[in-house]
Amino acid sequence: MTFQPAGATTIAAKTPASETARRNQPLQSFDLLVGPLSFSQATRRGLAFYLLSDGIAVWLATTGLVAQAFVLLGLSRLLAVAFGRLAAGRRSARRGLVAARRPWLEALLYLFTLAVVAAANGTGSFAASLSGFPASQALRVSAATAIDAAVGYLTVQGDGFFRVVTRGLLSLLKGLEAILTLTPWPVLFAVIGFAAWKRGGPMLLAVVWAALGYLGLFGYWAEALQTSALVLASLCVCLVIGIPVGILLAKSPVSRAIASPVLDLMQTMPSFVYLLPAVAFFSIGKPPALIATVIFALPPLVRLTCLGIEQVPLHVREAMQAHGATPLQTLLKAELPLALPSIRTGINQTIMMCLSMVVVAALIGGGGLGYNVLFALQNVQYGEGILAGLGIVFCAVLFDRLAGSGRKGGA
Known part of the structure; x- marks a missing residue:
């Protein structure tokens, strides 16, 4: 039939x-x-x-x-x-x-x-x-002029707000740099090595100590600490913004529909373009480098936090509601713990994207290992550029192994 x-x-x-x-x-x-x-x-x-x-x-x-x-x-x-x-x-x-x-x-x-x-x-x-496609040069010029006028207006009208943000970010960066630079290198070796051993065993300990040894023996220790401070500061800002925004997007379809194009724009925009508004609003230095890094690295954390909350089984929420749990209790005691693996993956991706912005941030005064690579590029010093680039790679290995889901006994 x-x-x-x-x-x-x-x-x-x-x-x-x-x-x-x-x-x-x-x-x-x-x-x-x-x-x-x-x-x-x-x-x-x-x-x-x-x-x-x-x-x-x-x-x-x-x-x-x-x-x-x-x-x-x-x-x-x-x-x-x-x-x-x-x-x-x-x-x-x-x-x-x-x-x-x-x-x-x-x-x-x-x-x-x-x-x-x-x-x-x-x-x-x-x-x-x-x-050739019919283009309008007048339309392009008028659009660029309108953008310049808008940036100029915001720069003048929001000067007080931008100064406060700059001071706050600079204080965070200086605090992290002071903690890292004032700590003797044997202490950092011991503390980071102990964390690696607890997380991944002897193999991960050997990998971490080899990376730290490279940074120290080749004279990149101070620059690596500055890069680490920039990455950690960017990560802190991303955590403060990204996790709450991800939860909001998971709970509100309207917010997700509005934020999705914005996140797509943040992920697909060339990294050098982020430097333009950062310099326009925050001048030159480490705070605008941090702002550009946060804009570039924030979307993965937001998306993976939203994904982790959405993937919580429906029967878990129903069980919590049946036992009289409030929405906040359901979020804190059920949804966030179950979404933790996805959030950890988002944190790991954010760290990697922060490190990928190190060289770009050096163009506006970010310092660190990115400046070494930029200086070698400007002076056509191939060896220095490759060695500094390997230093960034070893920093990425350190952050990835320590922040990732390492298993006991393996790197």
């Missing part, structure tokens, strides 16, 4: 079975791409279109209207098949049944493509207009 969807007509019952099968058999992409090589009813229906397309390509090649006409033939045929089958699939889905796919849309799109390509390879102003 077969199921007949609602809305299907009984015309097929009055038509021979072979004729119905022939009409309902879709035109396959394989038939359009390689021609009548298979023995199907769809091939017979698509034969005229196939021969027409090849005839047009041969005519274009022999007359010299389009260079490499056969290459253009293949590309245009691929486009025609892709868009035509997409439109047919959507139409069939809306109807709730598998409808016969007519090749007219593919044929029209194919002919349109060849006509435009032939016109673009011709001469005259119309062909020149097809070769």
